[in-house]
Amino acid sequence: MSLQLERRKAVQTDEVAGYERMLEIREFENQINGLFAAGLIRGTTHLCLGQEALDIALAAELRPTDTVMATYRGHGVALALGLTPESVLGEIMGKTIGCCGGVGGSMHLADMTLGLLPTSAIVGGGIPIAAGAGLAYQLLGQDNVGVAVFGDGATNIGAFHEGLNLAAIWNLPVIFVCDNNVYGEYSRIDKTTPLEDLHVRAESYKMAHYAVDGMDVLATRKGIKEAVDRARSGGGPTLIEAKTYRFAGHSRADKALYRPEGELEKWMERDPIKLTEENLTKRGLLDSAKIEKMRADMVKTIEGVVATCQAAPDPTVASMFENVFTK
Amino acid sequence: MAAMQFRQAIVNALADEMRTDPTVMLFGEDVAEAEGPFKTSEGLLAEFGPVRVRDTPISEMGFTGAAVGAAILGAKPVVEIMFIEFLGVALDQVVTEAAKMRYLSNGKLSVPMVVRASCGSGLGFGSQHSQTLENWFTATPGLKLIMLSDAQAAYSLTRAAIQDPDPVVILEPRILYAKRGEVDKNLKIEIGKARVMREGSEITIVSSGQMVDVCKSAIEESGVNAELIDLATIIPWDRQTVLKSVKKTGRLVVVEEAPLSGGWGSEIVATVASSLFGELKAAPFRITSPDIPVPYSGPLETRYIPTKEDVARQLKEVIATGKTPKTWWEMEGLK
Ligand SMILES: Cc1ncc(C[n+]2csc(CCOP(=O)(O)OP(=O)(O)O)c2C)c(N)n1
Numbered sequence: 113m114s115l116q117l118e119r120r121k122a123v124q125t126d127e128v129a130g131y132e133r134m135l136e137i138r139e140f141e142n143q144i145n146g147l148f149a150a151g152l153i154r155g156t157t158h159l160c161l162g163q164e165a166l167d168i169a170l171a172a173e174l175r176p177t178d179t180v181m182a183t184y185r186g187h188g189v190a191l192a193l194g195l196t197p198e199s200v201l202g203e204i205m206g207k208t209i210g211c212c213g214g215v216g217g218s219m220h221l222a223d224m225t226l227g228l229l230p231t232s233a234i235v236g237g238g239i240p241i242a243a244g245a246g247l248a249y250q251l252l253g254q255d256n257v258g259v260a261v262f263g264d265g266a267t268n269i270g271a272f273h274e275g276l277n278l279a280a281i282w283n284l285p286v287i288f289v290c291d292n293n294v295y296g297e298y299s300r301i302d303k304t305t306p307l308e309d310l311h312v313r314a315e316s317y318k319m320a321h322y323a324v325d326g327m328d329v330l331a332t333r334k335g336i337k338e339a340v341d342r343a344r345s346g347g348g349p350t351l352i353e354a355k356t357y358r359f360a361g362h363s364r365a366d367k368a369l370y371r372p373e374g375e376l377e378k379w380m381e382r383d384p385i386k387l388t389e390e391n392l393t394k395r396g397l398l399d400s401a402k403i404e405k406m407r408a409d410m411v412k413t414i415e416g417v418v419a420t421c422q423a424a425p426d427p428t429v430a431s432m433f434e435n436v437f438t439k
Numbered sequence: 440m441a442a443m444q445f446r447q448a449i450v451n452a453l454a455d456e457m458r459t460d461p462t463v464m465l466f467g468e469d470v471a472e473a474e475g476p477f478k479t480s481e482g483l484l485a486e487f488g489p490v491r492v493r494d495t496p497i498s499e500m501g502f503t504g505a506a507v508g509a510a511i512l513g514a515k516p517v518v519e520i521m522f523i524e525f526l527g528v529a530l531d532q533v534v535t536e537a538a539k540m541r542y543l544s545n546g547k548l549s550v551p552m553v554v555r556a557s558c559g560s561g562l563g564f565g566s567q568h569s570q571t572l573e574n575w576f577t578a579t580p581g582l583k584l585i586m587l588s589d590a591q592a593a594y595s596l597t598r599a600a601i602q603d604p605d606p607v608v609i610l611e612p613r614i615l616y617a618k619r620g621e622v623d624k625n626l627k628i629e630i631g632k633a634r635v636m637r638e639g640s641e642i643t644i645v646s647s648g649q650m651v652d653v654c655k656s657a658i659e660e661s662g663v664n665a666e667l668i669d670l671a672t673i674i675p676w677d678r679q680t681v682l683k684s685v686k687k688t689g690r691l692v693v694v695e696e697a698p699l700s701g702g703w704g705s706e707i708v709a710t711v712a713s714s715l716f717g718e719l720k721a722a723p724f725r726i727t728s729p730d731i732p733v734p735y736s737g738p739l740e741t742r743y744i745p746t747k748e749d750v751a752r753q754l755k756e757v758i759a760t761g762k763t764p765k766t767w768w769e770m771e772g773l774k
């Protein structure tokens with residue numbers, strides 16, 4: 113089994129491994145700003161700090177043969193699904209060891225052995241594509257599911273509505289996962305959307321829909337499992353709204369000064385990593401010494417990843433001419 | 440004259456038009472409270488209020504279409520599309536609706552709207568956020584298309600576009616936003632008029648957007664006495680200025696940021712070739728990016744876009760040999 117698939121299997125079979133992956137995502141994202149400051153990353157990045165539970169829940173409940181279409185806020189999804197931190201950071205640093213050979217960058221991560229299509233940097237762009245994955249599975253008689261992961265802001269774009277309606281009338285095996293982190297760029301969702309619960313939008317397509325606590329891995333897994341079972345057994349699509357919060361700004365340049373005072377702090381009390389630690393400790397799967405060690409080890413691991421990526425070669429000029437067509 | 444950043448020239452143009460004409464309004468994603476993702480609407484909400492300066496949901500088709508309707512009925516909307524790629528989900532409203540209104544109403548309707556969008560490569564935003572995409576619009580009669588190259592153009596042409604009774608798309612090279620330049624607020628630049636940036640006798644360079652600066656540096660580096668024309672308005676383009684210049688120099692190169700195939704430069708080369716055949720000292724040619732998506736990696740993106748070194752090489756070569764120079768990727772045996 114490849115390293116990637118082993119990483120995926122670990123998250124599917126072992127809750128402590130799932131917790132460790134959350135730590136990996138957290139530490140990975142924490143390193144990004146420093147790498148920018150050091151001039152090792154260019155362009156932009158969109159961190160998923162605070163949203164790790166959803167990424168882990170998807171990785172745990174989906175099979176590698178299911179297809180995930182996610183977004184520019186995709187480091188966490190990619191790591192959770194099993195991409196190695198070297199292949200993700202390598203891509204973000206534009207190196208040959210990146211999952212796309214360095215021509216994609218932070219917003220475009222992919223690995224089809226894990227079911228991750230190249231993440232899209234166009235809001236809503238991936239939603240109908242996930243429906244299309246479901247369409248292929250329906251045609252080919254396979255019991256895989258197509259999954260779209262997108263933000264709250266994306267529910268205001270045409271592609272969302274067209275994609276959902278199509279999946280509904282064709283009864284496609286698709287899960288639409290709305291990661292409601294309260295903000296679309298610098299705008300709070302209530303300024304752009306006349307609804308608090310976004311999942312009710314599926315009502316107009318007569319589609320199953322519900323919200324899950326996106327800070328709680330187990331609650332999110334339960335919601336995803338229900339939708340996966342429905343999709344695999346021919347029951348059609350589901351819209352799931354994961355209620356989460358974006359701990360960082362929208363992108364690199366954003367300090368998020370527009371947030372109401374105390375909002376971040378309130379959500380941080382329900383930090384998904386903290387909740388997971390509490391839960392696993394209560395069930396005897398972790399203790400504070402273990403947690404301490406895992407955290408310290410992860411800092412070292414990610415430091416090693418940074419060093420590896422920094423030492424990795426830049427792509428050759430010739431490589432940018434590859435893969436435009438089959439040849 | 441005042442020195443200001445390119446983005447401030449845009450702010451000034453918007454503010455001055457809004458002061459002069461109470462029907463001018465601005466909307467787009469995060470343009471009001473946040474004053475624009477690239478700070479191109481700084482101070483506008485404070486001065487003109489939330490009726491005229493509005494944030495929108497992430498609904499490009501919705502708000503661009505609303506601009507079409509509002510423009511027909513008496514408003515002068517300016518919509519901001521953060522990255523030109525996002526107009527992809529709203530193209531119908533611009534190309535198929537706005538551009539046809541006058542024609543389909545027997546001349547009775549006007550659509551005085553402006554679509555502003557940032558564009559271009561060089562900042563590491565990857566293949567879905569780095570294109571110029573001006574060529575999406577060139578085959579659309581009824582639409583005017585501008586690409587800005589400096590602060591003066593930003594100020595004068597943004598004002599001209601807002602005053603224009605027809606739909607205008609303005610492309611703002613993102614890499615220029617922080618760049619400073621002199622702005623004379625009294626200087627008018629007409630839509631459809633090219634700007635002669637430098638006079639010269641050996642070759643005419645026609646360019647636009649961020650390539651204008653690249654051409655300036657290339658002229659210096661090569662020592663070639665080139666005439667540099669910033670086309671400024673890509674549709675309808677200024678045939679008179681270009682033909683007059685090439686008649687004088689006998690040579691033409693068009694320098695574009697977009698990929699080779701389907702570029703507006705082909706139109707210029709074709710027009711010059713057929714109008715001035717027999718008077719030319721060399722075949723007119725183009726310098727562009729290769730036919731590949733914009734790569735992310737720094738070293739690749741820097742090579743991808745025409746560089747001053749490569750433009751300088753080609754200028755010297757065509758003057759010395761009279762032959763069309765090879766592209767850099769042909770020289771390196773790529774593709
Ligand atoms: C069609 C389109 N419009 C605008 C953008 C610019 N943009 C990128 S992310 C973003 C906010 C999206 O918000 P949301 O869907 O809530 O996702 P989040 O970023 O919070 O994960 C915007 C406006 C884009 N990429 N694509």
Ligand SMILES: [Mg+2]
Nearest residue numbers: 263264295296
């Ligand atoms: Mg959001």
